[in-house]
Amino acid sequence: MVELKKIRRGKKEYFYLVHSHREGKSVKKKQAYLGDAIPKDLDEKKKKFMQEFYKEKFIGDIDKIKENFAVEYKNLPKTAKEKSKENFAVKFTYNTQRIEGSTLTLKETANLLERGITPNSRPLNDVKEAEAHKKVFFEMLDYEKDLNLQIVLKWHKELMNETKSDIAGKIRNHKVAISQSKFKPPMHIEIDILLKEFFEWYNQNKFNLHPVELAALVHLKFVTIHPFADGNGRISRLMMNFILKRHKFPLLDIQYSKRTSYYNALERSQTKKEDNIFVQWFFRRYLDEHKSYI
Numbered sequence: 001m002v003e004l005k006k007i008r009r010g011k012k013e014y015f016y017l018v019h020s021h022r023e024g025k026s027v028k029k030k031q032a033y034l035g036d037a038i039p040k041d042l043d044e045k046k047k048k049f050m051q052e053f054y055k056e057k058f059i060g061d062i063d064k065i066k067e068n069f070a071v072e073y074k075n076l077p078k079t080a081k082e083k084s085k086e087n088f089a090v091k092f093t094y095n096t097q098r099i100e101g102s103t104l105t106l107k108e109t110a111n112l113l114e115r116g117i118t119p120n121s122r123p124l125n126d127v128k129e130a131e132a133h134k135k136v137f138f139e140m141l142d143y144e145k146d147l148n149l150q151i152v153l154k155w156h157k158e159l160m161n162e163t164k165s166d167i168a169g170k171i172r173n174h175k176v177a178i179s180q181s182k183f184k185p186p187m188h189i190e191i192d193i194l195l196k197e198f199f200e201w202y203n204q205n206k207f208n209l210h211p212v213e214l215a216a217l218v219h220l221k222f223v224t225i226h227p228f229a230d231g232n233g234r235i236s237r238l239m240m241n242f243i244l245k246r247h248k249f250p251l252l253d254i255q256y257s258k259r260t261s262y263y264n265a266l267e268r269s270q271t272k273k274e275d276n277i278f279v280q281w282f283f284r285r286y287l288d289e290h291k292s293y294i
Helices: 042-074 078-099 106-115 123-142 149-160 188-203 211-225 232-246 254-273 275-289
Strands: 002-009 012-023 026-035
Touching: 002 275, 012 042, 012 211, 026 042, 042 211, 042 275, 078 232, 078 254, 106 123, 123 149, 123 232, 123 275, 149 232, 188 211, 211 232, 211 254, 211 275, 254 275
Parallel strands: none
Antiparallel strands: 002 012, 012 026
């Protein structure tokens, strides 16, 4: 919680933003001087103050993760590196598909993608989409150019073509709603402009933001635009990992078991229009997922 604190010195008053936080058994305070009057853009200054606080709190450990991961990965034999990619592809495919309603278990996903064993009594679409997702995931890993609309449309087409060919690789031209969410996606007539603005924002900020923050914001902003009739979450999570891969950070698998906090962070960011809510959640999830490297 950020508090506005007033301090009187003589006849003058001065204002500060103060945030108390616990470190171990002690409580510490971070503060920022505002001046001798409350600024008109106080809410914006509070938001920026907390963004800086969380960056200071998390970025050091996140950079340690990258450094230690790089050392470990460099020393792995080639076969071990390939096996690591395969294992991640299976778990990532299972979780990202399960979040979107797939009925396949982790074991069934592994048997399907590693051994070609099709599970009995499961919807054929779940099987086809799992196979397509793994294929697109490896294409994403091998893609060497920068993020752009053409490659995103290609990934979406390949992901959905076997199950929903009428919407595969196509920007939606109709209204959509998200089940059990308070957030209402933009109208279809807004999407072209929003996508143009998204890629302009990306190109302007890709060298200014920390890569893990950039990955979080790419995910949040793209899924908020919701440009496809289906598959927005899966494509956004692929884009997120593309950013992490491009900057040599370990990838992130958002687990199905963590879906409630994930949904809540997304929805709160979208409805309140506060990116920092999701970015904070993302930092915490990333640190928890890769704490072995700290």
